[in-house]
Amino acid sequence: MAYELITIPCLSDNYAYLLRCGTTGEVAVIDVPEARPILAALESRGWTPTQVWLTHHHYDHVDGLPDLLAAYPAQVVGAQADAHRLPPLDLAVAEGDTVTLGNLTAEVIDVSGHTIGHIAFHVPAAKCAFTADSLMALGCGRLFEGTPAQMWDSMQKMLKWPDDTTICSGHEYTASNAKFALTVDPGNAALISRASEITAARAKGEPTVPSQLSTERATNPFLRPADPGIRATLGMPTASDADVFAEIRKRKDNF
Numbered sequence: 001m002a003y004e005l006i007t008i009p010c011l012s013d014n015y016a017y018l019l020r021c022g023t024t025g026e027v028a029v030i031d032v033p034e035a036r037p038i039l040a041a042l043e044s045r046g047w048t049p050t051q052v053w054l055t056h057h058h059y060d061h062v063d064g065l066p067d068l069l070a071a072y073p074a075q076v077v078g079a080q081a082d083a084h085r086l087p088p089l090d091l092a093v094a095e096g097d098t099v100t101l102g103n104l105t106a107e108v109i110d111v112s113g114h115t116i117g118h119i120a121f122h123v124p125a126a127k128c129a130f131t132a133d134s135l136m137a138l139g140c141g142r143l144f145e146g147t148p149a150q151m152w153d154s155m156q157k158m159l160k161w162p163d164d165t166t167i168c169s170g171h172e173y174t175a176s177n178a179k180f181a182l183t184v185d186p187g188n189a190a191l192i193s194r195a196s197e198i199t200a201a202r203a204k205g206e207p208t209v210p211s212q213l214s215t216e217r218a219t220n221p222f223l224r225p226a227d228p229g230i231r232a233t234l235g236m237p238t239a240s241d242a243d244v245f246a247e248i249r250k251r252k253d254n255f
């Protein structure tokens with residue numbers, strides 16, 4: 001399946017994305033932290049977006065929407081559960097729904113935790129998923145509204161995706177996430193080497209997002225509460241995965 005995926009740095013550390021169906025030329029914008037860099041990315045390619053997919057209501061994911069819509073009157077897609085605090089939606093969706101972009105189909109899943117009603121869009125034919133502030137590169141979003149158990153539930157849904165899924169998350173937080181990850185998973189050779197790659201990339205000003213799900217599975221402590229090494233470090237050899245996840249999230253909050 002032909003497609004193009006473009007990553008657009010916005011604000012100080014946010015990312016927006018463009019997904020284009022290579023067959024029909026239809027384009028979706030995923031999250032709109034600010035309009036200017038997104039408009040520039042569209043104009044430089046001569047692309048006209050027909051849809052905007054919103055992951056959650058936080059300002060750093062929606063604030064650029066009015067200016068984007070002023071330039072391109074696209075259909076706005078977001079969570080039904082969050083319709084009361086999202087910008088006006090043309091299509092309100094819930095887990096299990098699909099969104100069609102040309103020949104591509106996005107599956108909507110509820111990934112509550114960072115906020116209640118946060119959704120992710122998984123596009124199997126484009127081997128990518130837009131996870132914003134749920135699953136992030138080497139981390140997961142802070143729990144502003146949900147419980148650790150809810151976020152762990154969301155993580156388990158995302159762990160079902162294929163290994164070669166490109167995880168398009170919402171922020172460039174990977175360097176600080178790596179410092180924390182090493183405190184709970186210090187013996188993980190894959191994490192140690194990823195951390196040094198991240199340091200090198202950031203020193204050159206290169207993004208570390210998006211990332212591959214296979215890499216996250218091997219190195220992201222928030223996907224690895226079952227790992228014996230992490231459990232040994234935390235002194236929780238027999239706890240449930242959900243309890244280990246909660247402890248990792250608590251330590252990150254206090255890091």
Ligand code: ZN
Pocket residue numbers: 056058061114133
């Ligand atoms: Zn957020």
Ligand code: FE
Pocket residue numbers: 058060061133170171
């Ligand atoms: Fe955010």
